[in-house]
Amino acid sequence: MKTKVLNGAANVGLFLAHALALEIEAAERYTELADSMEAHNNVEVAKLFRDLSTYSAKHVEEVKQIAREFGALPKVAPWEFQWDATAESPESAAFENAHYLMKPHHALKMALLSEHQGNNYYASVAAETKDPEVARLAREFAEEEAGHVALVRKWLERYPAPKDDWSDDPDPPNISD
Amino acid sequence: MDTHLTDDVVGPLPGDYKSDVKPIWCPGCGDYSVLAGITRAMATMGLERKDTVVVSGIGCSSRIPAYTSVYGYHTVHGRSLAVASGVKLARPELNVLIFGGDGDGFSIGGNHFLHACRRNVDMTYIVMDNQVYGMTKGQASPTTEADWCESKLTPEGPGVNPIQPVALALACGANFVARGFSNNPNEVARLIVEGVRHPGFSVIHILSPCVTFRPEQRNWKSTVHPYGREPTDDPNEAMRAVLEDDGFGLGIFLAGNRRPFQPESAATRSIAQIEEGFAV
Numbered sequence: 001m002k003t004k005v006l007n008g009a010a011n012v013g014l015f016l017a018h019a020l021a022l023e024i025e026a027a028e029r030y031t032e033l034a035d036s037m038e039a040h041n042n043v044e045v046a047k048l049f050r051d052l053s054t055y056s057a058k059h060v061e062e063v064k065q066i067a068r069e070f071g072a073l074p075k076v077a078p079w080e081f082q083w084d085a086t087a088e089s090p091e092s093a094a095f096e097n098a099h100y101l102m103k104p105h106h107a108l109k110m111a112l113l114s115e116h117q118g119n120n121y122y123a124s125v126a127a128e129t130k131d132p133e134v135a136r137l138a139r140e141f142a143e144e145e146a147g148h149v150a151l152v153r154k155w156l157e158r159y160p161a162p163k164d165d166w167s168d169d170p171d172p173p174n175i176s177d
Numbered sequence: 178m179d180t181h182l183t184d185d186v187v188g189p190l191p192g193d194y195k196s197d198v199k200p201i202w203c204p205g206c207g208d209y210s211v212l213a214g215i216t217r218a219m220a221t222m223g224l225e226r227k228d229t230v231v232v233s234g235i236g237c238s239s240r241i242p243a244y245t246s247v248y249g250y251h252t253v254h255g256r257s258l259a260v261a262s263g264v265k266l267a268r269p270e271l272n273v274l275i276f277g278g279d280g281d282g283f284s285i286g287g288n289h290f291l292h293a294c295r296r297n298v299d300m301t302y303i304v305m306d307n308q309v310y311g312m313t314k315g316q317a318s319p320t321t322e323a324d325w326c327e328s329k330l331t332p333e334g335p336g337v338n339p340i341q342p343v344a345l346a347l348a349c350g351a352n353f354v355a356r357g358f359s360n361n362p363n364e365v366a367r368l369i370v371e372g373v374r375h376p377g378f379s380v381i382h383i384l385s386p387c388v389t390f391r392p393e394q395r396n397w398k399s400t401v402h403p404y405g406r407e408p409t410d411d412p413n414e415a416m417r418a419v420l421e422d423d424g425f426g427l428g429i430f431l432a433g434n435r436r437p438f439q440p441e442s443a444a445t446r447s448i449a450q451i452e453e454g455f456a457v
Contacts, residue, residue, distance in 0.1 A: 028192060032209065035199040042204075075188060077370070078217040078363040087361040095213075096360060096386070096395060098204035173203075173314065173389050 008082025009125045015134045016066065017073040018081060018089075019141060022118060023063050026091035027056035029114075033098055033107075040100040045107045048155075052111050055151070056091075059144060066137070084124065091118035091145075101167050104159040112152045119145035189223050191216035198243045203311075205395075207359030207385030208238050211305050214357070214365030214383075215241065215276075221370055229272040232261040234281035237312050238305035238385065241276040255286030258293040258302065265300045269439055272373060273300040280310045283319040283340045293378055294349030299437040301372040301379040304342060305359070307387035307394065315390030327390070342382045343430060347416045352377030352433040354415065356426065358401045359385040364427070371429060377437040384425070397425070404428030 009015040030053035037046035067073055083090055093114045099106070122142035129135050194216040202208050219229070229247040233239035235254040242249025252260045257275050265273040282290055282304045293302065308325075310316040316328050317335040320342065324334040346354045353375040357365040365383060372379030384401065386394035404426035409415050415431040 024190065024192070032200075033204070036202070036204045036209070039199060039201045040204060077221050077367070078214075079367040081363070088363060094360075095209040096205055096207070096388070096398070099388075100204045102204070 004082045005084045005121065005124045006082075006128050009129055009131075009134050009138070011131060012070060012133050012137070013072075013074050014076075015125065015129075015131075015137065016063070016070055017076050019063050019122075019137070020060075020067055020073065021076070021081060022089040022091050022121065023056060023060045025089045026093075026114060026118065027053055027060050029092045029095075030056055030111075033093060033095075036098060037100075037102075042100060042102065044104055045102055048104050048107045048111075052152075055148065062144075063141070084121070086117060090121045091115065099167060101169060103162045103166055105156070105161050106166075108152055108156045108159060112149065112156065115145055115148040115152055119149055189220045191220045194219040194224075194226070194246050196244055196246045200240070200244050202237060202240075203387075203389045205386075205388035206237070207307065207383075207387070207394075208241075208305055210359040210362045211238070211303070211365055211383055211385055212241065212244055214359075214362035215245065215274075215303070215369060217362060217366035218369035218373070219245075219247070221366060222373065224272055228270065229274070230261075230264055232257045232264065232273065232275045234277040234286055235312075236278040236281045236310070237307075237387075238276060238278040239281055255281055255284070255289060257281070258286060258289040261300055261302075262293060262296065262298050265298050266440065269299070274369075274373065275300060275302045277302075277304060278311075278318075279304060279306040279308060279320040279340075279342070280318040283342060283345070287319070287340075290345070291349045294346050294351040294380065296438045297350060297352050297377045297435050299376055299378070299439065301353075301369065301381065303369065303372075303381045303383060305383050305385040306342060307385050307391060308339070309387050309390045311387045311390055315387075341419075341424065342380070343422070343424075344416065344419050346380040346382070347412055347419060347431060350378075350412070350435065351380045351431070352435045352437070353379035353429070354382075354431040355380075355429040356382045356384070356404070358397065358427055359383060360398050360401075361427075368429065371432070375432055377433070377435055401425045401427055404430065408432045410434050 008018045030049050034046045034049035091114045093110045097110050122138045126135050126138035226247045231242045232250045233242050234257040242251045257277050261273050261275045306320055308320045310318050317331045319340045326334045353372050355368045357368045368381050372381050408429035410433050
């Protein structure tokens with residue numbers, strides 16, 4: 001029996017539709033997180049998310065170019081995408097893990113998880129598909145994602161885990177006293 | 178980066194339905210994901226922006242019209258359903274979606290909610306429920322638990338049982354009733370698409386955590402569960418099932434078959450005839 005991931009990569013068109021959604025949603029999510037951090041004056045984390053968004057946007061353009069050469073892609077409703085373990089596309093950083101006082105370390109941990117999930121998705125398709133063209137593209141995309149994983153790991157070296165009181169706010173939004 | 182990735186490969190994209198205004202919700206707020214679900218639903222349906230109106234009341238979640246690129250009407254507190262009903266009855270060809278929160282919808286706008294369900298105008302109401310008034314810094318709302326003691330205004334808890342939005346919608350006659358969870362925007366998108374396509378008044382109750390004033394709601398991701406039944410068109414059957422639900426079941430409870438309310442919109446009397454009635 002085919003896995004869920006393979007159902008979503010049954011042919012090149014379907015696979016590219018998944019890849020394009022994955023990359024667009026990842027880039028948009030980083031942008032949204034950067035905007036959100038800017039709105040809350042967390043400038044350092046905002047810049048990190050903005051940089052991640054820029055890298056992701058480049059990959060969006062690469063996948064779009066391949067998709068254009070392929071031709072019209074099938075239209076897939078959001079809830080019909082065949083992601084394996086995640087509710088959203090695997091490279092989308094989870095909104096709910098954001099915090100207005102989060103540090104670069106937390107942002108990069110979020111990014112590392114997302115990039116890992118993106119890499120795992122493509123690697124699973126490459127390993128399991130019987131379609132040689134899908135396998136070739138999936139391998140190519142997995143390599144790109146592996147590069148992102150390595151980049152984020154390198155950035156993380158600069159930002160060790162902060163102290164446990166990182167979320168303490170001397171002027172909290174809650175009026176509790 | 179331009180988030181409006183207008184694409185010539187797969188048609189309208191969710192980004193096409195976002196405005197240039199950046200949301201100011203707290204990072205981690207569930208409303209971000211609901212907005213993602215909304216724009217994905219709009220892109221899936223390929224809604225014409227010129228034919229689509231979003232209406233809201235007041236509150237954090239009622240900021241949605243600013244963040245979408247369709248026509249928007251940010252009305253006054255609790256009055257979104259009244260305004261939206263007017264829009265839809267005057268312009269039945271428009272797609273009308275209403276957004277708001279639990280306070281706006283079930284307290285200040287509670288009366289309008291009852292009668293919107295009863296009247297069954299063909300529009301879709303998306304309520305983002307975080308069981309708190311977030312914009313005013315964390316007071317108990319109509320859906321807050323009786324023993325929630327974290328607000329200065331209700332240090333012993335509100336002491337009254339919370340409203341059950343899904344049961345209330347069913348009791349009052351809404352024609353489509355569903356519940357979603359913000360952590361799964363793709364499922365939220367599906368519910369919105371189903372609600373918009375279903376004739377009559379659709380109520381979509383979305384659990385959307387307030388991470389600032391109700392941080393414990395981050396745990397909802399381990400509390401929610403599938404409703405586990407196929408949607409029924411029988412309101413009585415749906416109500417019986419909902420009364421056994423714990424408030425965290427996700428899915429479509431009712432897809433009813435009541436005829437939407439849409440009076441004849443053509444004028445039946447001329448201005449001159451109306452004026453005759455006022456002649457002395």
